[in-house]
Amino acid sequence: MITVEHLSKRYGDFVAVDDVSFVCKPGRVTGFLGPNGAGKSTTMRIIAGLTPPTSGSATISGVPYRDIPNPATQVGVLLDASAQHAGRSGKETLRLSAMTMGLPASRVDEVLTMVGLTPSESSRRVRNYSLGMRQRLGIANALLGNPQILILDEPVNGLDPAGIHWMRMLLRDYANRGGTVLLSSHLLHELEIIADDLIVIGNGRIVAHGPKDELLAGVGTRVRSGDDAKLGRALAAAGFTLRDAEDGGFHVEAEPEQVGRVALDNQVPLIELRAGDNTGLEAMFLQLTAQTQREPINQGAI
Structure with a gap:
């Protein structure tokens, strides 16, 4: 289990992580998401013992990473697939890791097979690897010690759809066998498929966390009216984020009562008004991080 309690990290006057607390449980995949610069990577680096916190704590099964004996046998970490020695072959990279951990050489072949790197590919220099191959090698390194916990930052970058x-x-199989996974990714669709729990961070602070199904249930409001164009303009003017629904009307990032009040004030007759069904992780993400996005969010057709 990963436990983060009141974690903060400052660089001078800049606060990268601000009083962050969460728990990642065994048997579950925890998706960690937020805009660029939100504090995800800094938090993961602190958990992995690479960056000291300014205050608070991050522990693995109750112990700071730096105090774990032979930590790679307990925690598998992949934070940057490009940070691998370009002059070594993939197999040499894993052999050195296996020697450091005191593992038999046979484990190297096992994980190479597990991640789908062929003998020919594992004999190549890492400088000749594609990004997808580097990701597979990084995952192999993370799995080498057969750890109970995985911490992965953007592990699917460079992978094709099959990858x-x-x-x-x-x-999914790793978590189903009791492992703990903390997974950061910008591919929201993938997190929506695989994650059991979600942590959303913005400007260094947690803005939402909990079971995925609970966070996504009833996101926003589904509304249709007798004059969708007028309603769209009114909702946008009121500052609500909305997007067109496939069968007319809008999905609105607001409570039904708020949407109904705007319609009433603008004398727009409503055909449908209800709490939104699961409108997806993207809608929830945009709603929760609207104040921390670099790009302006489309407020709907006006």
């Missing part, structure tokens, strides 16, 4: 599916199945 993404493979990664999804690998992590």
